[in-house]
Amino acid sequence: MESTPPLESICNKFPAKLHQLEERNKPSEESLNTTCRKDCQLPLIDFSNLDHKDYRNIETCKRRISDAAKEWGFFQIINHGISTEVLIRMQSEQRKLFDKPFEEKANHKISSSSPSCYRWGNPTAMSLQDFSWSEAFQLPLCDISSLSGVLQEFSEQVSKIAKRIAETLAESLGCNSTLFAENYGENSSYVRLNRYPPCPNFRKAYGLVPHTDSDFLTVLYQDQLGGLQLLKNGEWISVNPNQDALIVNVGDLFEAWSNGVYKSITHKVVTNPAAERLSIAYFLCPTYETVIQSYCKPSLYREFSFGEYRKQIQKDVESTRIKFGLSRFLK
Numbered sequence: 001m002e003s004t005p006p007l008e009s010i011c012n013k014f015p016a017k018l019h020q021l022e023e024r025n026k027p028s029e030e031s032l033n034t035t036c037r038k039d040c041q042l043p044l045i046d047f048s049n050l051d052h053k054d055y056r057n058i059e060t061c062k063r064r065i066s067d068a069a070k071e072w073g074f075f076q077i078i079n080h081g082i083s084t085e086v087l088i089r090m091q092s093e094q095r096k097l098f099d100k101p102f103e104e105k106a107n108h109k110i111s112s113s114s115p116s117c118y119r120w121g122n123p124t125a126m127s128l129q130d131f132s133w134s135e136a137f138q139l140p141l142c143d144i145s146s147l148s149g150v151l152q153e154f155s156e157q158v159s160k161i162a163k164r165i166a167e168t169l170a171e172s173l174g175c176n177s178t179l180f181a182e183n184y185g186e187n188s189s190y191v192r193l194n195r196y197p198p199c200p201n202f203r204k205a206y207g208l209v210p211h212t213d214s215d216f217l218t219v220l221y222q223d224q225l226g227g228l229q230l231l232k233n234g235e236w237i238s239v240n241p242n243q244d245a246l247i248v249n250v251g252d253l254f255e256a257w258s259n260g261v262y263k264s265i266t267h268k269v270v271t272n273p274a275a276e277r278l279s280i281a282y283f284l285c286p287t288y289e290t291v292i293q294s295y296c297k298p299s300l301y302r303e304f305s306f307g308e309y310r311k312q313i314q315k316d317v318e319s320t321r322i323k324f325g326l327s328r329f330l331k
């Protein structure tokens, strides 16, 4: 039975001419088949230094984390404490889930009361520009206990890492922030298992359309294929695979809370014509009621709750297919 969703047949419905026209009219960094001009020299940070016995190593590590979040909005960490064995087991678990027949995945529910946690393509897409050649399971942390042991183990560990980074970033701005611990959203934080099936070259679809993450922080593990790219100074930069590293990126909420000091950077995934790619992302989010306000005044953004932010994005995407994100909340 077929396990890949009908991405191809949806793509066939998009007018190729529209795609070609858009390609001509768009700046090069926005085009679908952008080749990457630079290899990524993302900051690579030894996370174990946060527990070093010499406080100078701890301070240097904290500074590197905060500098990376300011300058790049993205960085990689090694010696993060999640064993290679867990990461490998998790990927094989992920593969098993995706290998299930499409029909079964489409109806996959964690509990009988919850909606399906399976996503594919993009239901509102009108052209290749807003279509993602991928499928995903989006698993709320509160439901993770119903999943396999290794996914639970990964989620618990990655959640601790994300909270620790969030606290380090807050501390670097002179805040002794308990915001993340106090407002941590078990129902809103989630793990997303992504699969990008091989995409025929002529399609030139995105694996995942350019976007910023609508959370505090994202921690990602990617396989060895590559495909993740981030936009820096108008150029797409590839995040080269490193099997020992986790990728961390700042989300919109942290950008707002830090008053624009830490950057929520646009990123995308490009497809591969020959091979499938797997990644797993953890999204650190507050409860929906949490009010996001910047740590200092004057603030760039007006106060908003996470729930309000989510609703606005949903509304914008439904009506225009564009996520306006934080720009909607500028003062």
Ligand SMILES: O=C(O)CCC(=O)C(=O)O
Residues within 6 Å of the ligand: 192, 194, 208, 213, 220, 222, 227, 228, 267, 268, 269, 278, 279, 280, 281
């Ligand atoms: O698969 C990746 O490398 C990136 C995934 C991502 O950006 C997301 O799920 O928001």
Ligand SMILES: [Fe+2]
Residues within 6 Å of the ligand: 211, 212, 213, 218, 267
């Ligand atoms: Fe993302």
